[in-house]
Amino acid sequence: MSERAINVSLGAIMVIAIVLSFAAARDFSRPNFEVMPDMVHGPTYQAFEPNPNTPDGKTLRLPAPGSIARGLMPFHYERTEQDALRAGKELTNPVPMDDDAAQLRGSVAYAVYCQPCHGASGLGDGMVARRGYPPPPSLVIEHAVNMKDGQLFHIITLGQGNMPGHAAQVSREDRWKVINYVRSMQAAASRQPAGAESK
Numbered sequence: 001m002s003e004r005a006i007n008v009s010l011g012a013i014m015v016i017a018i019v020l021s022f023a024a025a026r027d028f029s030r031p032n033f034e035v036m037p038d039m040v041h042g043p044t045y046q047a048f049e050p051n052p053n054t055p056d057g058k059t060l061r062l063p064a065p066g067s068i069a070r071g072l073m074p075f076h077y078e079r080t081e082q083d084a085l086r087a088g089k090e091l092t093n094p095v096p097m098d099d100d101a102a103q104l105r106g107s108v109a110y111a112v113y114c115q116p117c118h119g120a121s122g123l124g125d126g127m128v129a130r131r132g133y134p135p136p137p138s139l140v141i142e143h144a145v146n147m148k149d150g151q152l153f154h155i156i157t158l159g160q161g162n163m164p165g166h167a168a169q170v171s172r173e174d175r176w177k178v179i180n181y182v183r184s185m186q187a188a189a190s191r192q193p194a195g196a197e198s199k
């Protein structure tokens with residue numbers, strides 16, 4: 001091929017490329033041509049679309065009975081006194097009392113989640129109680145002192161009477177740490193001279 005012929009063909013290719021690029025100028029306000037549209041728009045049923053294949057006609061399915069959500073341990077107790085006593089017999093506190101970091105964490109969780117009602121020393125004189133919420137019983141008197149850790153865990157988890165459950169706010173781990181902190185408040189109160197606590 002002569003040099004001239006090469007130049008002519010290169011020139012022709014350039015012209016064709018320019019003409020093609022103008023011809024292909026498209027309207028950018030519209031979606032481009034999709035080569036494999038199923039990759040973008042799955043042919044599956046969308047979560048909230050009706051679905052003729054399921055018994056209730058919905059696409060979103062309920063978890064099978066007995067399913068356990070990832071990271072959520074089941075708690076097989078009802079919000080009853082009997083179940084609180086049963087929890088007291090069956091559950092043991094996995095956090096040792098002499099774990100200082102756990103005590104600290106328990107005291108922080110107590111200050112945030114319990115103190116508003118139960119008061120800084122557990123006497124039942126928190127700000128919420130002082131502003132009219134039914135005051136809780138003292139946590140440092142015999143009744144609570146004699147409760148087993150598992151029973152306290154049950155009360156914190158599911159609530160009791162006017163006290164709402166705290167499963168959503170306080171993690172399982174932190175609930176045990178709060179219990180250890182309550183135990184140390186009880187120990188501190190028992191060291192005080194009789195009568196000092198009611199001041």
Ligand code: HEC
Nearest residue numbers: 113114117134135136137143144155156160161162163166
């Ligand atoms: C909204 C106020 C409120 C908050 C917050 C609260 N409690 Fe209570 N708590 C109560 C009330 C009211 C009672 C009494 C319930 C009843 O009627 O038996 C109670 C009862 C208890 C009891 C049983 C005491 C007994 O002698 O029967 C324990 C233990 C307890 N709470 C621990 C906690 C802990 C630990 C926290 C923090 C994780 C907490 N509570 C947060 C209001 C509260």
